[in-house]
Amino acid sequence: MKHDKICGPRPPASPVARKPIRAGRLPGPRSAQSAAGTSVWIVIPSFNEGPVIDRTLASLGPWLPNIAVVDDGSSDETPRLAEAAGVHVLRHPVNLGQGAALGTGIRYALLQGADFIVTFDADGQHRPEDILMLLATARQQQADVVLGSRFLGASDNMPQSRRWLLRTAAAYTRFSTGLELTDAHNGLRLFTRKAAQQMRLRQNRMAHASEIVEWLASSDLRVVEAPVSIVYTDYSLGKGQSLFSSFNILWDLWSSKLYQ
Amino acid sequence: MIKLPLVALLLCCALYGWRQRALSPLVGFLTPLTCLIGSALVIKPEWSSAAAKMLGVGRGVDLILYIWTAISILILANIHFRLRAQHGMITLLAREIAILEARGPPNGDQA
Numbered sequence: 001m002k003h004d005k006i007c008g009p010r011p012p013a014s015p016v017a018r019k020p021i022r023a024g025r026l027p028g029p030r031s032a033q034s035a036a037g038t039s040v041w042i043v044i045p046s047f048n049e050g051p052v053i054d055r056t057l058a059s060l061g062p063w064l065p066n067i068a069v070v071d072d073g074s075s076d077e078t079p080r081l082a083e084a085a086g087v088h089v090l091r092h093p094v095n096l097g098q099g100a101a102l103g104t105g106i107r108y109a110l111l112q113g114a115d116f117i118v119t120f121d122a123d124g125q126h127r128p129e130d131i132l133m134l135l136a137t138a139r140q141q142q143a144d145v146v147l148g149s150r151f152l153g154a155s156d157n158m159p160q161s162r163r164w165l166l167r168t169a170a171a172y173t174r175f176s177t178g179l180e181l182t183d184a185h186n187g188l189r190l191f192t193r194k195a196a197q198q199m200r201l202r203q204n205r206m207a208h209a210s211e212i213v214e215w216l217a218s219s220d221l222r223v224v225e226a227p228v229s230i231v232y233t234d235y236s237l238g239k240g241q242s243l244f245s246s247f248n249i250l251w252d253l254w255s256s257k258l259y260q
Numbered sequence: 261m262i263k264l265p266l267v268a269l270l271l272c273c274a275l276y277g278w279r280q281r282a283l284s285p286l287v288g289f290l291t292p293l294t295c296l297i298g299s300a301l302v303i304k305p306e307w308s309s310a311a312a313k314m315l316g317v318g319r320g321v322d323l324i325l326y327i328w329t330a331i332s333i334l335i336l337a338n339i340h341f342r343l344r345a346q347h348g349m350i351t352l353l354a355r356e357i358a359i360l361e362a363r364g365p366p367n368g369d370q371a
Contacts, residue, residue: 086365090358
């Protein structure tokens with residue numbers, strides 16, 4: 001574990017550390033080479049992302065070959081396009097859900113010796129340069145987990161209904177976990193190796209985002225929010241979550257507490 | 261004589277529910293409890309009328325219907341939880357297959 005080498009000695013735990021700390025924008029451009037000496041892996045869950053996956057992977061060129069695309073049983077050309085892009089491709093034999101795909105990708109990245117694991121959506125709504133922001137934040141704030149927040153950063157073309165839904169979800173998360181998060185369902189996150197090794201995802205589908213936050217709230221890991229940008233397109237909005245999905249998420253979360 | 265097979269059936273349901281307590285404590289305790297109450301009402305039908313009157317349900321037969329509905333919902337919940345648990349096992353299997361069959365870049369670059 002190279003955590004100490006990167007971040008320096010961990011500060012003594014304090015009650016304040018349990019609350020996410022919002023990172024500021026870092027001045028000046030930084031390159032992927034700044035990650036030299038550490039192993040950074042990008043995990044991309046994907047399901048029928050054929051129309052955009054090649055563009056998304058092309059934008060992540062500086063991170064090659066440490067990109068793991070987890071194809072979650074797509075019926076289109078997603079896995080073939082990912083292989084052609086020169087990344088690591090893992091295929092679920094059946095569709096299991098985004099949470100399951102993330103779990104597979106994170107496990108694979110750990111087996112490859114990753115020091116930092118960044119989760120990144122396949123639909124092209126994240127900006128590759130924000131990965132550097134997450135890494136810099138993890139180092140500067142000595143964080144175990146950095147969660148991207150579109151409400152601290154920017155969100156282009158976000159519909160008002162989506163904004164309302166996400167704000168409500170963040171408020172619910174604050175209420176249910178005590179973590180002062182501004183954005184609870186952002187797919188752009190960074191986990192140190194230590195954090196990734198502790199993570200046990202049970203929620204296969206979209207409830208995994210809330211499950212991650214609940215787990216973080218109950219752990220002793222240092223959690224930080226960092227500003228990131230989300231670019232909404234017709235495509236990403238079509239793949240996004242609806243109001244009805246939020247009921248499914250709540251049902252999955254609550255019902256999972258009733259069985260072991 | 262219908263009481264005997266009915267009570268036997270309810271006791272089987274109670275046993276089934278009790279055996280599920282490792283998977284879901286809620287189902288494991290509520291199902292036997294509900295089944296035992298149901299058995300008592302089958303053996304002593306007059307209790308159902310008294311209990312219904314006390315609970316404000318109306319007739320005793322209505323109370324039995326409600327209890328049967330509760331048993332059905334608990335058994336459905338248990339089937340749901342069992343499916344979820346099996347789905348979790350399928351996920352682990354699919355994950356292992358995906359990792360074993362992972363394809364790296366053609367030039368074999370690794371981290």
